[in-house]
Amino acid sequence: MIEKLFQQLQQYLIEQGLGTAMAMVVLLGVVILLGFIVDWLTRRVVLHWVQQKVSDSRIEWDDVLWQHRVFQRATHLLPGVLFYWGANVIFSDFPGLQAILSKAAVLYLVIMGALSLSALVNAATALADLRDSANKLPLRSLQQLMKLLVVIAVAVTVLSIVIDQNPAYLLSGLGAFTAILLLVFRDTLLGLVAGVQLAANDMVRRGDWIEMSKYGADGDVIDVGLTTVKVRNWDKTITTIPTYALITDSFKNWRGMQESGGRRIKRALHLDVSSVRFVDQPLLEDLQRIDLLQAYLNDKLQSLGQQPEQLLQQSPVNGRRMTNIGTFRAYLQAYLKAHQNLHDGMTLLVRQLSPTEKGLPIEIYCFSADQRWAEYEAIQADIFDHIFAILPNFDLRPFQAPSGADVAKLALRANESERGA
Numbered sequence: 001m002i003e004k005l006f007q008q009l010q011q012y013l014i015e016q017g018l019g020t021a022m023a024m025v026v027l028l029g030v031v032i033l034l035g036f037i038v039d040w041l042t043r044r045v046v047l048h049w050v051q052q053k054v055s056d057s058r059i060e061w062d063d064v065l066w067q068h069r070v071f072q073r074a075t076h077l078l079p080g081v082l083f084y085w086g087a088n089v090i091f092s093d094f095p096g097l098q099a100i101l102s103k104a105a106v107l108y109l110v111i112m113g114a115l116s117l118s119a120l121v122n123a124a125t126a127l128a129d130l131r132d133s134a135n136k137l138p139l140r141s142l143q144q145l146m147k148l149l150v151v152i153a154v155a156v157t158v159l160s161i162v163i164d165q166n167p168a169y170l171l172s173g174l175g176a177f178t179a180i181l182l183l184v185f186r187d188t189l190l191g192l193v194a195g196v197q198l199a200a201n202d203m204v205r206r207g208d209w210i211e212m213s214k215y216g217a218d219g220d221v222i223d224v225g226l227t228t229v230k231v232r233n234w235d236k237t238i239t240t241i242p243t244y245a246l247i248t249d250s251f252k253n254w255r256g257m258q259e260s261g262g263r264r265i266k267r268a269l270h271l272d273v274s275s276v277r278f279v280d281q282p283l284l285e286d287l288q289r290i291d292l293l294q295a296y297l298n299d300k301l302q303s304l305g306q307q308p309e310q311l312l313q314q315s316p317v318n319g320r321r322m323t324n325i326g327t328f329r330a331y332l333q334a335y336l337k338a339h340q341n342l343h344d345g346m347t348l349l350v351r352q353l354s355p356t357e358k359g360l361p362i363e364i365y366c367f368s369a370d371q372r373w374a375e376y377e378a379i380q381a382d383i384f385d386h387i388f389a390i391l392p393n394f395d396l397r398p399f400q401a402p403s404g405a406d407v408a409k410l411a412l413r414a415n416e417s418e419r420g421a
Helices: 002-015 019-056 061-067 070-075 077-089 095-129 132-136 139-163 167-184 186-200 255-260 281-287 291-304 309-314 324-338 373-394 404-420
Strands: 209-212 217-224 228-233 238-242 263-271 349-352 360-368
Touching (some): 019 070, 070 077, 324 349, 324 360
Antiparallel strands (some): 263 360
């Protein structure tokens, strides 16, 4: 019916003296005008109806499709279908014009279809982002790969339509350009392989805290893409790392610490070796007032009391005796076990390291129950504040290299001594 209507309109225009060519131009304008009318009606009526349905719906996937303009781009396909129909039906008596208009319509449909498919890929990625398990997959890499494949397919299809060749014929000729393609898409291919390996081995996820000193990265992963991984450092700068570098180079992932429930404290204090001595009676009486040392001192005194008294009277080195540093280590062990902010299910050590020119290191090795950075630092500082404050109770001194003020004091005392002499 519509075809007969256009034929009658064509005949009427020719009878009015416009000529065949002018009649075709008018009919072409009518088809284009109808395409704009259909596009306007679709956007004003159909899309408005779809938007209302999406707003009223309780499901979330249709909202994501609307936000990423999947419906909006799909509506642009209708004018292309109308134009393609008009080119084949109305201009069937003019093969040359029909071929040109059909190609133009097909090109339009291919491009708009690619844009709609690209929007659909974006929407699918956004839907996957809403799931907690999405962090385990390289969604950005897959998204970019799918869009790249769409672009390549569109480019091949458009070229085949323009030169009027089968797409398979064009694809068969790509073998000669393989080396060039590998060079151009080197980072993309490496990133694709790296993304698959990262996902298969669960090496890094979005939200992980990673540290990669080679690239100056130390912070949270905010994006794992096809060619790059973005890390937001603690100073709020963004570091971009090639995806394949996470496979070829080493990096530290702190996810294990975050999942374990504890954060390690490993720090040593250096004691002045000259302050280490045996515990005498006055010091013992002071130490016995410390509640955390009661059990240790009772067991230790009972064990030491079994030694021959005669040998100890001859020389203190003839038997075992308590030292202030050994008692200090026992106190730290009891103090840390009783600390409410330390993880009681993880390793807890107070160990003595090899003496150095900086004194005798006593290392604290334990795990904070709070992993948050500020709280973790506060817990660690609180422990060592207490340790430094109680050193005089054990008659121990921390080691500290002499400063300029110390040297100045020594020089001043030396000058005073010379004057006094």
